[in-house]
Amino acid sequence: MTNFAVSLPREDFECLDANTSAGPVVRVAVRALRVAGSPRIAGENLEHVRALADTPDELPPIIVHRDTMRVIDGVHRLRAAKLRNQHDIAVRFFDGDEADAFVLAVRTNVSHGLPLSLAERKAAANSIVTTHPHWSDRLIASVTGLSAKTIGEVRRNNKVPQPESRVGQDGRVRPINSLEKRRLASTLMREDPNLSLRQVAKAAGISPETARAVRARLQRGEDPTVRKRVGSRKVEDKRQQQQVRTPPPLPMPDRITVMRYLRTDPTLRFSETGRTLLRLLDVHSMSNDRWATMVRNVPPHARETIAQAALECARVWRTVAEQLERNSYGAH
Template sequence: MSAGAGPVVRIPIRALRVAGSPRTAGENLEHVRALADTPDELPPIIVHRGTMRVIDGVHRLRAARLRNHPDIAVRFFDGDEADAFVLAVRSNVAHGLPLSLAERKAAAKSIVTSHPHWSDRLIASVTGLSAKTIGEVRRSGGVPQPESRIGQDGRVRPINSLEKRRLAMNLMRQNPNLSLRQVAKAAGISPETARAVRARLQRGEDPTVRKPSNTKRTEERRPPQTRVAQPLQMPDRVTIMRYLRTDPTLRFSETGRTLLRLLDVHAMSNDRWALLVRNVPPHARGTIAQAAMECARVWRTVAEQLERTAGPR
């Protein structure tokens, strides 16, 4: 979760704002004086471009003022204000002058409210707290919870998986002819989970009862050589982009944001694409067709490279 690898620019100190810091106790004056006395150039601070608010580096900003510098080195962050606060917390947790425990808990409460779809472990990685503590903060906050959360790996997982398994079990009992993919789609689970539910039903077990964590679950998975391939139902472009925009590993890196901007162009509806095609001037259609084919070739190469390194899904 970084500000990206954008260029360093010099910004007048008077143009910057200090507000909304996770440091509820304020700045440490001794630390400011120590930084001001350092002979070396201080690292660039991080600033939210939309508001010119300092995300990380308030002490460095104060030190620059003590040095009577008119400007300071800055890297800009282009996310929204909620994401800017997350970045401020993450930066100051790993800082040479870290946030106090009380400040980290207060920050966790804010992030649980602004990012309820993030998992406890993901928020814990930002705040430097344990996932258990984040769970306690979440339960005490009274924030409405989504049906699924995003983990540290960027994957979306359902919160109440047992309820979804129960729904799948009822669907299978009511209509044994439903395919695993049909059950999975209706219950909001993966085809592999649907297969596990069916296997336990066939053995006379209750799929909604959790097994001990040390119990081997190999019986819920078919050996690779006997697994029957299921036809994939690919999500549409809008659904894919909605999912990708919630992935923190993309939103908080310069590469990720660049990819999202490029992909966002192609997420237009088919009707909008058809309208664009109809309005292309006749004399330019051949040239644009060639350019489109070249773009398609580049994207195919990118897709093939990603597929080769994606690993199992």
């Protein structure tokens, strides 16, 4: 299996998920497994353990770090197995190092099951910033379910020595401070104005888009290595608007990913209420392209009526979401 520590973003996350979920399932003695290093600061939820223990069927396999036999994902299922007096449990092994095992534990517990609290996700981010300083803020944000801005704050408070470049979500490596590279690009352009943007970008180690920005600033008589001042009235007004703007939502897994994990939750699958919710949610988990095609094919005479019905459905779902959030907060 690929070493998760040096793998690159989403494509490799998806490969990791596929390899882990497609790996052989083996039976492992419950007493041989360890519970340590979990991102859950508050520990396990006993009510959830009892609910899992009461389900009539076999629970999905847990993920275990092969080298240490530590449970990466499935501590509640392991506790439920002990409550059932099982001697063994279904396991899929992960073969990365311990730092990568922790990243996988965070990612799986953010995207399904009982979600990690905000404090737990911030603590996890602090650990990942330490073990994976070469990952970009957005990449770590996609793992922890936090915003990139929050990851930046965690990184500044962490004071871990930073590399000169970071790996982004798209797998590309980008320099953290590109002023020196911009200076080199501007020098190349002055010495040979006939160089193409790609030639300059390759020689200076920047993207063609950055090279284009450098050329534009040179043409305006500006210094490409000097950051723009923010003292103008227009910029100040924009900053004030940003201060009162509602913060963007936290990055969350896409609808298809959410549904894939919800379907594996036995507390939903084995109750009538859970199955009803899964059927309703499944209808809405179509891709945006399919929704767009459906909208385009609505007959003109029915569009207004369907729009009103859709708004009413949205209102009902919003009410359900607000009730669930209130109940969730009250449970804590």
